[in-house]
Amino acid sequence: MSSDASSPALVWVSPHLEAKHLNQDDLFILVDPEIEDPKKGIDLCLFSSKDFPGENKVQSLLQTSQMSILVYGGEDDPCLASLDWMPFSKVISEKEFKKLSIAEHFSKDLNRMKKQQLLKQTLTSNYHQLEELTQGLEDLVDRETEREDSAKKEVQDSLKGLRRLVQLTTSLGEAVTLEDVVARLNKDIRQTKFSISQFILGFPFRSRYELIGLMKGRVQRIRLEEGQGPTSIRIKQNDPEDQRFLANQFQRPFVHVLTLPLRLASQGAQPVTLFVEHQLEVGQTDTFLEEISPWLQPLSMTIERLLLESEMHEASYLWERTFDSVEDPLCIVTSDYELLRSNVHFSEPQQAGTKCYESFANRTSPCEGCRIHEVIQAGQPQTMKVRRAGKAFEMTSYPVYLGPPSEVSTLVNHYLDVTDKEDLRGQTIQNEKMAALGHLAGHIAHELNNPLTGIRSLSQILMSEVPEDSEIYSDLKEVEIAASRSQSIITDLLSFADDRGKPEDELIDVNDLIESTLSLLKVSLHNHKVDINLEDSQLHVRAQKSLLQQVLFNLINNSCQAMDDPGQIQISTKEQDGNVTIKVRDTGPGIPKKIRDQIFLPFFTTKERGRGTGLGLSMSREIVERYGGKLRFDSSEGQGTTFEVVLPKEPI
Amino acid sequence: MKVLVIDDEAVIRRSIQRAGEKKGHEVYLAENGSEGLAIWSKANPDVVFLDVLMPGLTGPDVLKQRDPNSKAKVVLISAYTGEYNLERAQEHGADLFIGKPFADIFAVIQQAEDLVGK
Numbered sequence: 001m002s003s004d005a006s007s008p009a010l011v012w013v014s015p016h017l018e019a020k021h022l023n024q025d026d027l028f029i030l031v032d033p034e035i036e037d038p039k040k041g042i043d044l045c046l047f048s049s050k051d052f053p054g055e056n057k058v059q060s061l062l063q064t065s066q067m068s069i070l071v072y073g074g075e076d077d078p079c080l081a082s083l084d085w086m087p088f089s090k091v092i093s094e095k096e097f098k099k100l101s102i103a104e105h106f107s108k109d110l111n112r113m114k115k116q117q118l119l120k121q122t123l124t125s126n127y128h129q130l131e132e133l134t135q136g137l138e139d140l141v142d143r144e145t146e147r148e149d150s151a152k153k154e155v156q157d158s159l160k161g162l163r164r165l166v167q168l169t170t171s172l173g174e175a176v177t178l179e180d181v182v183a184r185l186n187k188d189i190r191q192t193k194f195s196i197s198q199f200i201l202g203f204p205f206r207s208r209y210e211l212i213g214l215m216k217g218r219v220q221r222i223r224l225e226e227g228q229g230p231t232s233i234r235i236k237q238n239d240p241e242d243q244r245f246l247a248n249q250f251q252r253p254f255v256h257v258l259t260l261p262l263r264l265a266s267q268g269a270q271p272v273t274l275f276v277e278h279q280l281e282v283g284q285t286d287t288f289l290e291e292i293s294p295w296l297q298p299l300s301m302t303i304e305r306l307l308l309e310s311e312m313h314e315a316s317y318l319w320e321r322t323f324d325s326v327e328d329p330l331c332i333v334t335s336d337y338e339l340l341r342s343n344v345h346f347s348e349p350q351q352a353g354t355k356c357y358e359s360f361a362n363r364t365s366p367c368e369g370c371r372i373h374e375v376i377q378a379g380q381p382q383t384m385k386v387r388r389a390g391k392a393f394e395m396t397s398y399p400v401y402l403g404p405p406s407e408v409s410t411l412v413n414h415y416l417d418v419t420d421k422e423d424l425r426g427q428t429i430q431n432e433k434m435a436a437l438g439h440l441a442g443h444i445a446h447e448l449n450n451p452l453t454g455i456r457s458l459s460q461i462l463m464s465e466v467p468e469d470s471e472i473y474s475d476l477k478e479v480e481i482a483a484s485r486s487q488s489i490i491t492d493l494l495s496f497a498d499d500r501g502k503p504e505d506e507l508i509d510v511n512d513l514i515e516s517t518l519s520l521l522k523v524s525l526h527n528h529k530v531d532i533n534l535e536d537s538q539l540h541v542r543a544q545k546s547l548l549q550q551v552l553f554n555l556i557n558n559s560c561q562a563m564d565d566p567g568q569i570q571i572s573t574k575e576q577d578g579n580v581t582i583k584v585r586d587t588g589p590g591i592p593k594k595i596r597d598q599i600f601l602p603f604f605t606t607k608e609r610g611r612g613t614g615l616g617l618s619m620s621r622e623i624v625e626r627y628g629g630k631l632r633f634d635s636s637e638g639q640g641t642t643f644e645v646v647l648p649k650e651p652i
Numbered sequence: 653m654k655v656l657v658i659d660d661e662a663v664i665r666r667s668i669q670r671a672g673e674k675k676g677h678e679v680y681l682a683e684n685g686s687e688g689l690a691i692w693s694k695a696n697p698d699v700v701f702l703d704v705l706m707p708g709l710t711g712p713d714v715l716k717q718r719d720p721n722s723k724a725k726v727v728l729i730s731a732y733t734g735e736y737n738l739e740r741a742q743e744h745g746a747d748l749f750i751g752k753p754f755a756d757i758f759a760v761i762q763q764a765e766d767l768v769g770k
Contacts, residue, residue, distance in 0.1 A: 445731065446705070446731045449731035449752045449753050450661040450663065450664055450731050450752060451661075451663055452753045453661075453663070453664055453667065453731070453752045453753040453754050454661065454662075454663025454664055454666065454667050455663070456753060456754065456755075456757075457663075457664075457667035457668075457671065457754055457757035457760075458663070458666065458667050458670065458757075460671075460756060460757045460758065461667065461670045461671050461674065461757060464674065464758070465674075483753075484755075487753040487755075490753075
């Protein structure tokens, strides 16, 4: 409100005041109390004490406008008594008031009031100006100080930010898992002024979306159902969908969530997203975003690296599992037999640079029969036979081309265990051999028995015709003995061959069996001295005669063959602890230590090609064990070897 | 007693002949089955040594075709002991089986004498 002394004043009159008291002159403009609000630009308010709106109202009227207030009422009106505090106001009794018109009442006062008002206004305005000036100066000083401070702070802050960024980048570079990344982020944010509960990292992995965040105080990884997870690449704040999504996964409510999708070079359908659960105040979010925005690039790079590593690790794991799942030995080798990779069935994990034959067959040179060089030259896969520790393998070597198409870089070798097949084949060969021998023996026996019978019988007849002390008798006796011996050899041969195919076990006198076996080995034994020391009593075992004879035949024959120079063979039988022990001892060079644990393995042979199948000892052991016995040996190099057959004695 | 030897092996025939004659027996020889059957019916022997495996008629063949009225005891002899034993021999109608080679020719003659004497 503004007015000066000459302009008419606006007067608001309360309804109970009779308008007749107001003189219409140019000093006053009456305002219709029904329409106008007393606050608007009114210079004077006239109240009947009956209409007095109360002290509070008056206070507020006085504050909003610089008006004067006149209240009239009875002399004893308590309202009037309480209103002496009102500035620029006058309280007057009704009686007094009615004596004069309002104009008269106030014409004298009004100018004074106006002057007072004017003075007050000027004073106030001056005061305000002064205040403003002071404030301005203070502000200026403050601003200057602040500017200086903030410049300093800005430098400090930016330095601090940079330092933190470097720290974070280094720290992230050391992270080896995504869990690690989240843990480091959460730790780092605690060093700032921001009130952040936690960072949650979401990322697509192996066709699903995964979350890493704090759950019950620990960093945990949640793998989502297929098709779940965010798809938006917008920065969002308190997005209800995100709140719901996180609440579902973490089983608790999420209120303040900032969703920050990260930019990765290999962006898939679902973005890698950083969810920030926070208690930031309104307006702090921008500062926070400004603070962490430089983090996002190193963070993205780290996550990208770790995801790639995970995938590679996964691929490598998958590959290795597949490789190991093949139950045959597999390996990848260079052309120099150097082992690059092998599966668990090939050998134990090996040091780099190990040769395939070293780890596979414990050899110092390539396996016999290995032809990988031909594979390299021809560029075509080839199958070859190799052996390891009594096992026979069909090894197929496949060329691998990693570089130029004509250059074989490595080889994949696949080993198929054909031991059983070979074993069966070996046994079949052995059986066929024996069957053929039986057939031949039968034929020979038949062909020889007749003439031998004649020779022997005629000798006997002639002997009966000459005196027993004659030379002729002695000569005939020799003929008869020779024929007799020939007969017994044939009989043994026949029984050795004949028994085959008769599976029944029978009671065998071991001493007899040794005697008859020796007669079959005369040629082998003829170079050596044979020393036979048999138990006096009969030693019976229960077995298939031909099989047991085969065992003895093998052992004695081996002993003979072990001795290049004429030596001694001792054969002895003994009864011991309810067992029958048969020992065959030779004075040969002994069995070299390094092959001692191999001699019972099928196909193991020290004999030259064609002389031995490598089955003799393995089959012998198998036969002896079949009858509850044991076949073992004792050998010392240079001293000879003793083979010992122990079989349960059969009571007669 | 009269002894007939049917064997394709000359040395066997001769052995049994010599030993038999030495023991005072009358010995007839046949080198195959059909010759043997002819002598068998003509000479009516007391004992016949019959080889199993012969070209032409085998021992069992001869046994099938012999004169059913003959009272002769039959000793089956074979070099192939794997195939024959006493049981088998008796199935074929023989009385005794002796495997070749003989350990003692006189013992063989003795066995034949025992057989006839029973």
